Amino acid sequence: xxxxxxxxxxxxxxxxxxxxxxxxxxxPAEVIAQLDALCRADGGRLWGESLCGPLMxxxxxxxxxxxxxxxxxxxxxxxxxLFLGTLPPEIGAANTAxxxxxxxxxxxxxxxxxxxxxxxxxxxxxxxxxxQKKLGFAAASPAPAHLATPEGRTWLRMEWRALxxxxxxxxxxxxxxxxADALAFRERRRALATDAAELENQLELHEGxxxxxGAVLSGRRDLAAAAVEQLRVAEQADSYVRTFAYTSGPAYxxxxxxxxxxxxxxxxxxxxxxxxxxxxxxxxxxxPSPVDEARRRYAYEDVAxxxxxxxxxxxxxAAAWRAKLVTGPxxxxxxxxxxxxxxxxxxxxxxxxxxxxxxxxxxxxxxxLQAEDxxxxxxxxxxxxxxxxxxxxxDRVSGPGWSLELAPGWRVDRAEPGRAVLVKSAPK
Numbered sequence: 001x002x003x004x005x006x007x008x009x010x011x012x013x014x015x016x017x018x019x020x021x022x023x024x025x026x027x028p029a030e031v032i033a034q035l036d037a038l039c040r041a042d043g044g045r046l047w048g049e050s051l052c053g054p055l056m057x058x059x060x061x062x063x064x065x066x067x068x069x070x071x072x073x074x075x076x077x078x079x080x081x082l083f084l085g086t087l088p089p090e091i092g093a094a095n096t097a098x099x100x101x102x103x104x105x106x107x108x109x110x111x112x113x114x115x116x117x118x119x120x121x122x123x124x125x126x127x128x129x130x131x132q133k134k135l136g137f138a139a140a141s142p143a144p145a146h147l148a149t150p151e152g153r154t155w156l157r158m159e160w161r162a163l164x165x166x167x168x169x170x171x172x173x174x175x176x177x178x179x180a181d182a183l184a185f186r187e188r189r190r191a192l193a194t195d196a197a198e199l200e201n202q203l204e205l206h207e208g209x210x211x212x213x214g215a216v217l218s219g220r221r222d223l224a225a226a227a228v229e230q231l232r233v234a235e236q237a238d239s240y241v242r243t244f245a246y247t248s249g250p251a252y253x254x255x256x257x258x259x260x261x262x263x264x265x266x267x268x269x270x271x272x273x274x275x276x277x278x279x280x281x282x283x284x285x286x287x288p289s290p291v292d293e294a295r296r297r298y299a300y301e302d303v304a305x306x307x308x309x310x311x312x313x314x315x316x317x318a319a320a321w322r323a324k325l326v327t328g329p330x331x332x333x334x335x336x337x338x339x340x341x342x343x344x345x346x347x348x349x350x351x352x353x354x355x356x357x358x359x360x361x362x363x364x365x366x367x368x369l370q371a372e373d374x375x376x377x378x379x380x381x382x383x384x385x386x387x388x389x390x391x392x393x394x395d396r397v398s399g400p401g402w403s404l405e406l407a408p409g410w411r412v413d414r415a416e417p418g419r420a421v422l423v424k425s426a427p428k
Contacts, residue, residue, distance in 0.1 A: 071101025092341025125214030140202035145349035155189035184288035208249020259283035329388035373401020
C-alpha cells in the first residue's frame with residue numbers, strides 16, 4: 001500500500017517539468033488498458049504468476065469507483081464498457097489490494113501520475129499486492145521503532161550508500177566490495193533490537209518486493225540510475241519506520257538479478273531464507289566487511305552528526321505527541337475489526353506506548369474515524385487514542401484534528417476523568 005510511491009516519484013522527477021505540466025491525466029479506460037498491457041507483456045515471467053486482474057480506480061474525495069469488471073454482487077453497475085459504484089465507508093481509500101463485492105481488486109487512487117512510467121510502476125506495485133498471498137508473502141504493517149533512533153537511521157543510511165555503490169559499480173570486484181559493506185551495516189543495525197531483523201524482513205517482503213516489481217515492470221530502461229537516485233533522495237526522509245523497504249527493496253532486487261536470476265523462485269520456495277540480505281550474500285558469495293573499516297568509505301561521521309541533529313528535533317516532537325496523546329486528556333477507541341488507511345511516510349514511533357499516525361482513517365464496529373493531526377495505536381493494535389473530544393452529537397464526535405462518525409449504539413464514556421472511552425451502550 002502506498003501513495004504515489006517512491007519509485008514512481010523518482011520516475012516522475014526524472015521527467016521535465018514542462019512535459020508533466022502539459023500532459024493530461026489519463027482517463028479510467030486508458031489506465032485499465034495500461035495495466036492489462038503491462039501484465040500481458042510480463043506474462044507471469046517475473047513471479048511465475050500473472051499480474052492481470054480486476055482493477056478499481058477510486059476518487060478519494062467522492063469515493064466514486066470506476067472498475068474494469070463487475071463484482072459478484074450488485075455494488076457495481078455497467079456504464080459504457082466500465083463499471084461504476086461507490087466505495088463503502090468501512091473500506092479505506094488507498095493504493096492497495098482490497099476485497100470488495102466478492103472480488104479481490106487492485107485499488108488505485110485517482111488522479112494517477114501523469115508520467116507513463118511512474119504510472120506503470122504504481123500499477124505494477126499494487127497488482128503485486130493483489131497476488132502476494134498466492135505467491136506466499138504475507139501482508140504486514142509493523143513499525144520498526146529502531147529505525148526512528150539516530151543509530152538506526154545512521155546505519156540504514158550507511159547501508160543505502162553502500163547499496164548505491166554496488167548498483168552503480170563498474171565491475172564485479174567493486175560491486176562485491178560494496179555489497180559486503182552494505183551487509184555489514186545491515187548486520188550492525190539489526191543488532192540494535194531483538195526483533196529488528198524480523199520486523200524489517202516483514203516490510204521488505206511486503207512493500208520491498210512490491211516496489212521492486214513496479215520498478216522492473218515500469219518500462220524504465222536505466223533501472224540502475226533510478227535506483228541510485230532513489231537511494232540518495234530517501235536519505236532525507238523524515239521517517240524511515242515504514243518507508244525504508246520501498247527504497248531497499250528495488251536495490252536488493254536489482255543486485256540479486258545480477259547475481260542469481262533464479263532468486264525469486266528460491267525466495268518463494270524457501271521457508272527459512274526470507275531475508276533479502278542473506279539471499280544476496282549467498283548469491284554474490286560475499287561475507288559482511290569489518291564494519292569499522294567499511295564505514296570510512298561512506299562518510300559515517302558526517303551522517304552520524306546529521307542524525308544527532310535530527311534526533312534533537314525528534315525528541316521535541318516526541319514530547320509534544322506524548323503530551324497530546326499520553327499524558328493529556330484523551331479518548332480511547334477499541335480496535336476489533338478495523339479497516340485502516342494511512343500515510344506510511346510520516347509514522348512516528350512513541351515507545352513504549354505505540355506508534356503515532358499523523359494522518360489516519362479507520363473504520364471499525366463503532367464507525368469511521370478520520371484523523372488529520374495524530375492518533376496513537378498501541379503495539380498490539382488493540383486500541384487507538386486521540387485527544388479528548390470537544391464536541392459530541394448522537395451520531396458524531398470530534399476533537400482537535402479528528403472527527404468520528406458513530407455507528408448506532410456507541411457513545412463516549414467519561415467515567416474516568418481525562419480518560420474517556422468509546423463504549424457500546426447496553427441494549428434496552
